[in-house]
Structures are given as C-alpha cells and as structure tokens.
Amino acid sequence: MPAIVAEGLTKRFGDFVAVDNVSFEVPEKQFFGLLGPNGAGKTTTIRMLTGVLRPEEGKVFIMGVDMDRDPLKAKSSLGVIPEVGNVYPDLTARENLEMFGRFYGLTRRTRSERAAALLEELGLGGREDEPIKRFSKGMKQRVSIGCAIIHEPKLIFLDEPTEGLDVHSRRMIVDKVKRMNKAGSTVVLTTHNIEEANQLCDRVCIVNRGNVVALDTPSNLRSTFEGARSVEVLFDRPVECSEFSDQCITRVEEKGNKMRFYTSDPDEAIRKVMKVRGEKGLTILELNTLAPSLEDVFVKLTEAPQ
Amino acid sequence: MNLSIVARGVSSVAIKDIKVYYKKAPVFIFGLILPTFLFFAFFMGRNLDLRTYYPGFLAMSLFFTASSVGPLITPWEKQTGTFERLLTLPVSIPVIIMGDTLAGAGFGLIISGLVFAFGLFITPFEIGLLSLLTLPLLFALGNLCFAALGVLLSSPAGPVPANIMMLSSLVRFPLIFISGVFVPLSEMSGAFLGVTMLSPLTYLVDGFNQALGNEGVIPMAIDLLVLLSFTIAFLLAANHVLKRKALKGL
Ligand SMILES: Nc1ncnc2c1ncn2[C@@H]1O[C@H](COP(=O)(O)OP(=O)(O)O)[C@@H](O)[C@H]1O
Ligand SMILES: [Mg+2]
Numbered sequence: 001m002p003a004i005v006a007e008g009l010t011k012r013f014g015d016f017v018a019v020d021n022v023s024f025e026v027p028e029k030q031f032f033g034l035l036g037p038n039g040a041g042k043t044t045t046i047r048m049l050t051g052v053l054r055p056e057e058g059k060v061f062i063m064g065v066d067m068d069r070d071p072l073k074a075k076s077s078l079g080v081i082p083e084v085g086n087v088y089p090d091l092t093a094r095e096n097l098e099m100f101g102r103f104y105g106l107t108r109r110t111r112s113e114r115a116a117a118l119l120e121e122l123g124l125g126g127r128e129d130e131p132i133k134r135f136s137k138g139m140k141q142r143v144s145i146g147c148a149i150i151h152e153p154k155l156i157f158l159d160e161p162t163e164g165l166d167v168h169s170r171r172m173i174v175d176k177v178k179r180m181n182k183a184g185s186t187v188v189l190t191t192h193n194i195e196e197a198n199q200l201c202d203r204v205c206i207v208n209r210g211n212v213v214a215l216d217t218p219s220n221l222r223s224t225f226e227g228a229r230s231v232e233v234l235f236d237r238p239v240e241c242s243e244f245s246d247q248c249i250t251r252v253e254e255k256g257n258k259m260r261f262y263t264s265d266p267d268e269a270i271r272k273v274m275k276v277r278g279e280k281g282l283t284i285l286e287l288n289t290l291a292p293s294l295e296d297v298f299v300k301l302t303e304a305p306q
Numbered sequence: 307m308n309l310s311i312v313a314r315g316v317s318s319v320a321i322k323d324i325k326v327y328y329k330k331a332p333v334f335i336f337g338l339i340l341p342t343f344l345f346f347a348f349f350m351g352r353n354l355d356l357r358t359y360y361p362g363f364l365a366m367s368l369f370f371t372a373s374s375v376g377p378l379i380t381p382w383e384k385q386t387g388t389f390e391r392l393l394t395l396p397v398s399i400p401v402i403i404m405g406d407t408l409a410g411a412g413f414g415l416i417i418s419g420l421v422f423a424f425g426l427f428i429t430p431f432e433i434g435l436l437s438l439l440t441l442p443l444l445f446a447l448g449n450l451c452f453a454a455l456g457v458l459l460s461s462p463a464g465p466v467p468a469n470i471m472m473l474s475s476l477v478r479f480p481l482i483f484i485s486g487v488f489v490p491l492s493e494m495s496g497a498f499l500g501v502t503m504l505s506p507l508t509y510l511v512d513g514f515n516q517a518l519g520n521e522g523v524i525p526m527a528i529d530l531l532v533l534l535s536f537t538i539a540f541l542l543a544a545n546h547v548l549k550r551k552a553l554k555g556l
Contacts, residue, residue, distance in 0.1 A: 053553065072311045072396045080394035084556065086387035088326055095325065103318045103395045105311075155393075227443040 002066050003028045003155050009048050009288045011041075018044045020210040021058070025262035026188060026203075028154075031181045033201035034190040035300055041210040042190040043083050046159050049188070050080045060141040064117040076104065079153035080145055081161050083190075089133035091145045093124055096132060104134050104151035111150070112246055124171065138169025145173055155186045162196065175201065198294045208302040218294055225300065231261045231269045235277075235288035241278070246272045260290075315397040319405020320412070327378055328413060331470060337374035339359040341367035353461025356429045361514035364488040365448070367421045369507050370478065372414025379406050380548070384465035384555050387460045399552060401444060403457055403544050410453025415445060432519040440526055441517045447533040448510045454540035455506070461547035466556035486511045491523040507535040 011019040019041040026032045034042045047053035049060055051071045051305045056060055060067040062074040087096045094115050101111035110170065119128050122142040134254040147305065149156065158177065162170040178200065191197055197204050198218050206214040206221075214221055234257055241252045248268035253260040263269040267291045279286060327333060348363060349356065349406070383389035392402065422445075432443070459474045485507035486494070494502060502508050513529040516522035522529075 047390075050394045052390060070308070071398055072308050072315070072401075075394065075396040076311065078394065080391075080393060084387045084390055086391065088322075088388055089386055090326055090329070099318075099322055099325070100395070101399065102321065103315070105314050292401045 001028070001136070002026060002061075002107045003030070003063060004032075004188065004296050005061040006049060006263055007134070009055045011044050011046065011048060011053065011056055017210050019048070019055075022207070022210070023058075024205055024212065024215060027187060028186050029184055031178075031187045031200055031202045032189070033197040033204040034188065034207060035192065035194065035197045035204050035298065036190075036207035037192055040192075040207045040264055042192075042207060043159055044210075045207070046082070046190055048186070049081070050078060050157055051075050052082070066295060074131045074201070074296060079139075079151065079154075079156045080156045081148045084160040087140060087143050087147055090131060092129045092131055093108075093119055093135075094128040096143055097146045100147040102149045111247075114150050115146070116150075118150060119143075121223070122146055122176065125301060129211070136166070136169075137164065137193075138166045138298075139162075141165055142169055142172060145176060149180065153185065155188075156180060157188045159190045161189070162191075164271055169274075194258040194295045196300050206298060206301055214297070221297045222294060224290050225297050228268055229263060229292055230290045231263060231266050231273065232258065232286075232288045232290055233261070233273055236260045236283040236285055237278065239276070239282065243276050244272060248272060257285075260264075292300070311396055312401055315395075315401040316405045316408065317541065318395075319392075319397060319402055323375065323379055323406055323409030324412065326469050327375055327382070327409065330378055330382070332378055333374050333413065334466070336471075336475075337371040337413060341370050341417075341421070344370075344540045356521065357431075358490065360429055361364055361518045361520060362490075362511050364418065364421055364425060364518075365485075365507060365511040365514050366482055366487050368414055368418035368445070368510065369446050369452050369482070371417040372410055372452035373456035373474070373478060374460070375410040375413050375471045376406055376458075377460040378467060379409075379457075380460040380466060381463035381467040381470045384463060385467060389552075390556050393552065397550050401470055403454075403461075403548060405542060406457045406460075407450060407453045407541065410456050411449035412447075412531040414449040414453060418445060418449065434519070437517040437519075440513065440530070443530055444478055444510060444517060444533075447530060447537065448513075451510075451533050451537040451540065454537050458540045458544040458547070461544045462551050462554075466555075481505050481507055484508075491515075492521060506533060508535075509533050510528070 004160040006022060006024050009019055009022045016064065022045060034045065036042050044053065048055045051067050051074060061079050065074040091099065097115035098111045098116060107129045121126060122145065124142060132143055135143065145161065156177065161173055177187055183253065189200060201218060203217055204221060205212055237259055239259070241254055244252055248265050249261045249263050249272060251262040261269050261273065344366065345363060380389065383392060456474065459477060460470050463470045482500065484502050485505045486502055491508065491512060509524065509529040509532045512522050512524045513526060516526050
C-alpha cells in the first residue's frame with residue numbers, strides 16, 4: 001500500500017488554477033521531493049495532502065485512509081511542518097512538544113520522555129524550559145520539527161523546512177529527517193532548492209504553474225538530459241566563442257577566461273578544444289567534464305513556453 | 307466515527323487554550339477588570355438594593371468572562387502562525403470550536419463562581435432546594451452559551467486580534483442594556499420587552515433571579531431551554547463561518 005495517493009488534485013483561487021489535476025503516489029519509506037519555483041503550487045498541494053485545504057476535485061489517501069471521509073484518522077498518522085507553521089511563542093520548548101504529543105494521544109509519561117530525548121537530540125538541551133519567543137529562527141524551527149515528530153509518525157511532511165535557517169540548524173534538521181527516513185518513515189519535502197532535492201530525495205516531482213512536469217529519481221531526471229553534458233575549460237586568456245564552432249558542440253557559454261561547451265559527446269568536444277588550443281597557442285589551466293545538474297533539468301522544464 | 311479521537315481533540319484544544327490564552331492581557335481586561343469596574347459603577351453611591359440587582363450583576367459578569375476568551379483565540383493563532391499548524395493535527399473545525407468553547411466556559415465558570423461565592427457573604431440569599439439543582443445548570447449552560455458566542459465572534463477572524471476585540475465589544479456591550487440587568491424584566495413592556503426577549507443574557511438574568519429568591523418573569527424550564535438552544539445555534543453558526551474562513555489570512 002502506498003503511503004500517499006494523490007488523485008487528480010485541483011484547487012482554484014477565483015479564476016486562478018493554483019494546482020491543476022496533480023496525481024502521484026508515494027510508496028512507503030520513500031524520501032519524496034516536491035520541487036518547483038515559488039508560486040508553483042507546492043504549498044497548496046501539501047495543504048491538500050495534509051487535510052488543511054479541501055481539494056475542489058480529486059482525492060487524497062493517507063496510508064489507505066480517505067482524507068475526505070475520515071480526516072481525523074488520516075491526520076493521526078502524519079507529522080507536519082507547514083510552511084508558516086509556528087509553535088506557541090508563549091510556551092517553552094518542552095511545553096510545546098508535550099502539547100503536540102497530547103493531540104496525538106500520547107500518555108503523559110511518553111510525552112515527557114520523548115520530549116526530553118528529542119530536545120536533547122535537536123541540540124536544545126539546557127534551553128527546554130525557556131519560552132520559545134526568545135529563540136532564534138533556527139532554534140524555533142528545531143522545536144517545530146520536534147513537535148511534528150513526537151508521535152513518531154510513519155509519514156512526515158515538511159514544507160520548505162530549511163528556508164532561511166542558519167547552517168547549524170539546517171544540518172540538524174536534515175540529519176534528523178534522514179535518520180527518521182532510514183528508520184522507516186516516509187518523507188515528503190518541498191523545496192525550491194535543487195541541491196537539497198538532489199542530495200536528499202529518492203524521487204523528485206517537479207511542479208510548475210500547478211502542473212507536474214516531471215516525476216522520477218534525480219539520476220533518471222539527469223540522464224534524460226544527457227544532451228546537456230558539458231566540458232568546462234579555463235584558458236590563460238580570452239578566446240572568441242566562434243573559434244569552437246563544430247558539429248559536436250551544441251552551445252558555448254563564456255565567463256571571462258572560463259568557457260563551457262555543451263555537448264552530447266564530451267570526447268569529441270575535448271578533441272576540438274585541444275585542436276583550437278594547438279592552433280592558437282593557448283594554455284589550459286583547468287579542464288572538467290560535467291554531467292547535467294538537476295538544476296539544468298529544472299530550468300529546462302520550468303522555463304517552458306508561457 | 308472516531309469518538310475517542312474527537313474527545314481527545316476537544317480536550318487537547320481546551321488545554322492548549324487554557325495554557326496559552328488565560329494569561330493574555332485582553333482576557334484579564336475584559337474578563338476581570340471590566341466586571342469589577344462595572345460592579346462599582348453599578349452599586350456605588352446608588353443605593354441600589356443588592357438583593358434585587360445582584361442576580362443581574364452575577365449574570366453580567368458571567369457573560370463578560372465567559373465570552374472574553376473565545377474572541378481572542380483564532381485571530382491570535384492566525385497572527386502567530388499556529389492556526390495552520392493546528393489544522394494539520396488530528397482535529398477538525400467542529401473539534402476546534404468545541405475545545406475553544408470549553409476553554410471559554412472554564413474561565414467564565416471560575417470567575418463567576420468567585421463572584422457568586424463573594425455574593426454569598428454580602429447578601430443572604432434564600433437558596434431553596436430546587437435552586438440547588440437549577441443553579442449548577444444555569445452556571446453550566448450560561449457559561450457554555452456565552453463562551454460559544456465568543457467563539458462565534460472570532461470565527462470570521464483574519465490575523466488581526468484588535469479587529470475582533472472591537473467587533474466583540476460592539477456586540478457584547480449593547481447586549482447588557484437589553485437583558486434586564488439594569489431595569490428588571492418585570493418593569494418592562496412593549497417593544498423594549500420584545501427586544502429584550504431576543505437577548506440570551508435575559509434568560510440567564512431571569513434564571514438567576516428565580517434561583518436566588520427573586521421573582522422571575524419566565525418559567526425556569528424555558529430559561530434553561532432557551533439558553534441551550536442559543537448554545538447550539540452559536541456552535542452551529544461558528545462552525546459554518548469558520549469552515550469558510552479557516553484559511554483567511556494564512
Ligand atoms: N489563499 C490563497 N488565495 C489566493 N491565491 C493563493 C492562495 N494560496 C496560494 N495562492 C496562489 O497560488 C499559487 C501557488 O501558491 P503556493 O502553493 O503557495 O506556491 P509554492 O508553495 O509553490 O510557492 C500562487 O500563485 C499563490 O499566489
Ligand atoms: Mg510554498
């Protein structure tokens with residue numbers, strides 16, 4: 001049974017279609033990424049998946065439970081960090097975690113044990129009993145993730161959880177989520193940070209303007225763009241791009257003395273580069289072959305015609 | 307239905323409200339300081355007969371305290387960004403409304419209980435056997451009813467608590483003038499009496515009057531029934547509005 005089934009989700013705001021007939025399944029234990037530029041409809045999709053917003057059309061199943069039919073049961077197996085989901089600033093870190101635990105039906109004893117262990121693990125040991133309002137953004141977000149996982153959910157949603165955080169907090173949150181995934185939890189992460197999606201996700205769904213434009217593993221997404229492989233060369237002085245016109249080179253980009261040659265055949269491209277080097281008496285200071293990055297894929301897919 | 311998840315949700319919401327919102331300044335101002343101030347404005351130097359007017363005053367303080375927590379919660383949650391978070395927890399809009407209402411009623415019950423206890427010292431009421439039964443019912447229904455009213459007032463809220471505090475004052479203040487607090491019901495007539503019958507507070511005032519040994523105008527059973535009906539109507543209305551406005555300002 002898939003952890004999540006989204007079937008034809010659609011949401012309009014007035015005439016504007018924020019999410020347009022989006023469907024996908026997430027198998028259990030997968031680290032799933034929703035990647036897209038700002039305004040793509042990621043948050044709206046997550047809101048429908050987590051029962052905050054009712055889709056106008058389409059259905060959501062969480063662990064086989066229909067979100068519309070039995071929202072309380074469906075929501076019981078989730079842990080969610082919404083994009084704007086804060087914790088209670090007047091309460092302490094410990095009080096926040098224990099309060100969320102109560103909502104999920106944990107006993108008093110379990111609540112207090114797990115809260116203490118999680119706060120320690122999230123690097124908040126010693127600060128447990130201070131009101132959250134004195135915390136930095138990163139510390140608040142660590143409390144927030146603690147609140148989302150105190151009931152050890154099988155399914156975790158995180159909507160841009162590392163946006164605007166300090167490196168230390170970001171690392172702590174990412175590591176904790178990775179560990180939970182290793183231990184068997186399904187994770188859904190939305191981000192507009194390609195590197196993050198690339199590093200963390202088993203499968204990435206790229207959305208743009210409310211539509212799914214690609215859905216695959218990061219490496220498969222890259223290999224569908226093999227034509228976008230490139231060779232990067234640093235010369236000792238500037239050269240005219242036109243010197244390199246050749247069948248095997250599809251495009252040349254120039255950044256000062258550094259040139260990037262897009263090609264489907266790096267071997268041929270390097271031969272051409274060496275030929276020009278010989279003719280012009282150039283010196284090569286650096287040479288790299290680059291696989292297409294997920295970023296190339298992303299840009300290609302999301303800059304599609306208006 | 308998951309009755310146990312519903313019950314857990316309602317109590318968790320209520321406990322959350324108690325921990326977070328009982329300490330907020332507007333709750334104190336509108337729930338405690340205002341009734342105290344009104345008490346002095348009411349009785350000081352006016353030579354009013356405590357016995358005649360105390361039940362009305364008790365009803366009024368219950369009304370203000372019970373309805374002071376509700377208007378705060380939703381706009382405050384939206385402002386601090388916790389409301390969306392709440393919606394992702396295993397709760398639904400009706401569960402949130404019931405939890406908020408319980409929290410409001412709890413606050414009203416504590417304060418009106420204190421006012422009542424204080425009243426026992428200054429005025430010797432005749433509390434008959436029947437009153438031992440009707441008084442707890444009046445306290446319970448009155449607090450639930452006006453807490454639900456407070457929750458209803460906050461249901462169209464965006465993320466600006468001040469707007470809702472304004473709206474709730476606009477609704478709550480006029481209500482005390484058309485509820486038989488200042489002018490006994492028995493002395494009213496005509497159109498004014500008609501308007502008074504529309505206010506839920508009227509029935510609590512009348513109920514307290516009877517329970518504390520004064521003359522009533524409406525039969526006690528009707529008082530209780532009307533309070534119950536208003537409570538249900540407020541809860542349904544709050545549910546209806548909040549379902550539509552839940553995402554306003556998120
Ligand atoms: N409550 C709302 N009312 C009107 N428009 C909205 C609302 N929520 C989102 N939108 C619009 O829907 C689009 C998708 O938003 P969102 O899902 O937040 O995108 P993302 O999370 O990918 O940045 C945006 O253009 C946004 O302006
Ligand atoms: Mg977003």
